[in-house]
Amino acid sequence: xxCRDIDDLMSSAPGNPVHTPDTVEHLxxxxxxxxxxxxxxxxxKLAAPPEGQIKRIQARIVETLKPVRPLAPSRFFLFxxxxxxxCIVAIGATPFGMNGWGALSTMQRIAVFTTLAASAxxxxxxxxxxxxxxxKYAFAPTALPIGILTALTxxxxxxxxPHAEPDFVADGLTCMRNGLTYSxxxxxxxxxxxRRGAILYPKLIGAAxxxxxxxxxxxxxxxxxxNMNVFHILVWHWGVVLIxxxxxxxxxxxxxxxxxxxSQKLS
Amino acid sequence: MQSGEAACTSAGPDIEQxxxxxxxxxxxxxxxxxxxxxxxxxxxxxxxxxxxVEAEDMLQxxxxxxxxxxxxxxxxxxLLPWVYAIARRVRVDNxxxxxxxxxxERAVEVLPEPAANKAExxxxxxxxxxxxxxxxxxxxxxxxxxxxxxxxxxxxxRATSSSVGAVKQKAHRAYQRLRSLLDQSxxxxxxxxxxxx
Numbered sequence: 438x439x440c441r442d443i444d445d446l447m448s449s450a451p452g453n454p455v456h457t458p459d460t461v462e463h464l465x466x467x468x469x470x471x472x473x474x475x476x477x478x479x480x481x482k483l484a485a486p487p488e489g490q491i492k493r494i495q496a497r498i499v500e501t502l503k504p505v506r507p508l509a510p511s512r513f514f515l516f517x518x519x520x521x522x523x524c525i526v527a528i529g530a531t532p533f534g535m536n537g538w539g540a541l542s543t544m545q546r547i548a549v550f551t552t553l554a555a556s557a558x559x560x561x562x563x564x565x566x567x568x569x570x571x572x573k574y575a576f577a578p579t580a581l582p583i584g585i586l587t588a589l590t591x592x593x594x595x596x597x598x599p600h601a602e603p604d605f606v607a608d609g610l611t612c613m614r615n616g617l618t619y620s621x622x623x624x625x626x627x628x629x630x631x632r633r634g635a636i637l638y639p640k641l642i643g644a645a646x647x648x649x650x651x652x653x654x655x656x657x658x659x660x661x662x663x664n665m666n667v668f669h670i671l672v673w674h675w676g677v678v679l680i681x682x683x684x685x686x687x688x689x690x691x692x693x694x695x696x697x698x699x700s701q702k703l704s
Numbered sequence: 705m706q707s708g709e710a711a712c713t714s715a716g717p718d719i720e721q722x723x724x725x726x727x728x729x730x731x732x733x734x735x736x737x738x739x740x741x742x743x744x745x746x747x748x749x750x751x752x753x754x755x756x757v758e759a760e761d762m763l764q765x766x767x768x769x770x771x772x773x774x775x776x777x778x779x780x781x782x783l784l785p786w787v788y789a790i791a792r793r794v795r796v797d798n799x800x801x802x803x804x805x806x807x808x809e810r811a812v813e814v815l816p817e818p819a820a821n822k823a824e825x826x827x828x829x830x831x832x833x834x835x836x837x838x839x840x841x842x843x844x845x846x847x848x849x850x851x852x853x854x855x856x857x858x859x860x861x862r863a864t865s866s867s868v869g870a871v872k873q874k875a876h877r878a879y880q881r882l883r884s885l886l887d888q889s890x891x892x893x894x895x896x897x898x899x900x901x
Contacts, residue, residue: 440883441876448850448857448875469883476886477851479832484756486746486763494742494767495735504729505775569776570793571785571862578865635773637793697797 438463443470447477508634511565517630518561522653525623529657533615536663545596549659552592556585557652564627564645568634578641582648582682589655589675597667605666609673612662616654616677624650624681628688639689639696647685651678724779738767744853745791751848752795754833758802766794784855785862792845792863799841836878838885843878846871 438459446460464471541549563581566572576584602608627646636642654677662674719740725733745766749759769790777786832852836844842864849860850871857875861868 444876444879447879448872469886472886473879473882476832476835476882477847483747483750483832483852485743486760490760490763491739491742494764495738498734498738498767498771499731501771502726502729502731502734505727507727507778508776510778569778569781569786570773570789571782571787572865573862574865574867577867635769635776635790637789 440467440470443467443474447474508569511562511569514565514568514630515561518565518627518649521623521626521630522557522561522649522656525619525626525650525653526656526660529615529619529654530660533661535660537658538660540663540665541659548592548596550656552589553652553656553659556589557649557656560585560645560649560652564631564642564649565634567636567638567642567645568631570635570637578638578645582644585648585652586675586678586682589678590671593670593675594667597665597670599668600666602664602666602669605669608664609669612658612664612669612673613676613680615661616651616658616674617680618654619657620647620650620652620654620677620681621684622650623653624685626650628685636692639692640686641689643685643687643689643692644682645685647688648678648682650685651681654678654681719783720779720781723774723777723783727774727777727779741787742767745787747852748788748791748848749795749798751833751836751852752844753798754837758798762791762794762798765798766791769794782859782862785859788849788853788855788859788863789865795845835882835885839878839881843874843881846874847878847882850875 440463443460443463464474538546559576559581563574563576563578566574567578624647627649628643631642631646655674658674658677664670719737722733722737722740726737742763746759746763749762749766750756753759753762770787773790777783836847839847845864846860849855849863850857855863857868857871860871864871
């Protein structure tokens, strides 16, 4: 048995359950492991809070105690997100027609919309998970928005080709404005939805809500816009997701600041 | 590896049931939950901050937040990751608050050392708080949850929004660093710095 095995054992079981013959044999010969275990064992003996404080906390909680209904299951929120997303896309697709959809080849449609749908589902699951403290995540909530933006960049860059475009900025700004017109309301609706949960990290959840709104805006643009220039799509369409995510994170930061200010004022 | 449900019994067999009754405004269950979880939450804060006074403040803050967010606990789910995810946020906020205060009080050149535990002083072993204070924040947090609060890897992963693999890696790094610190000469060098926080 090695020190590494002792580490594995200490990590895999709570407390300090190092009692097997192999481990005892190692501990007899290894002073560092022995000392480490002794010190860690001391950690469990740290002082308890004063009895009076526990009583004060109990009194404060009991005096404001009211029944609450537990948060609805995650699938309910996922369904609500899907409804918001699809409604926004449908509303966005109606006034401007489906020129973009018509201009896309079958392969391009599959590549673009599969990526958009997968990204939206993953981001929605992550965002809903953040409503409940201690949720289990398949992907770290901090890394997911970055991963999605990267995946979108790769797919869009691989799916479209560059074309000459005389009014790159003017056309692009029109597209971005159209995209943001749909992404901002979508993000606000997602934000209202997630507010029902416990928002521990407002910036993170804001970025997720903004990103999801941005994906709705990007979907609208891919359906509406017939410009197939890869640079137009990467700058002005993809930019909608980036701006929405950043705006969501900023909104979250503002919420965090206000909460901190309130708590300082109260204390 | 231990399952989340099995490990949840570390704080008592009925904490999930107590939580469900607390959601239904059962005052007895709320009081029992506070009494059951407060000592380990206090150890979580004290183990990382090295200050009992701060730990007491954070304990109060943690319960206020738990109370406000109690509707987000879903009956049947393990309770400890839920509680520790909230406690972790309280600790982060307190850490930032302390950073802000410290930055405003630069006039004090030497930071006061954490209150020494008399019982520890008489021993050859360094105090747990002093030793873990030298670890990076994320390793300290994982180590405290695993060894002080006796959470399972799965529970720590959920409370810290990371994977079991990432928790294991942080714990291993922490053990390695602690071993090197326990080498008396290195620890002796570390101690006069007032145990950097």
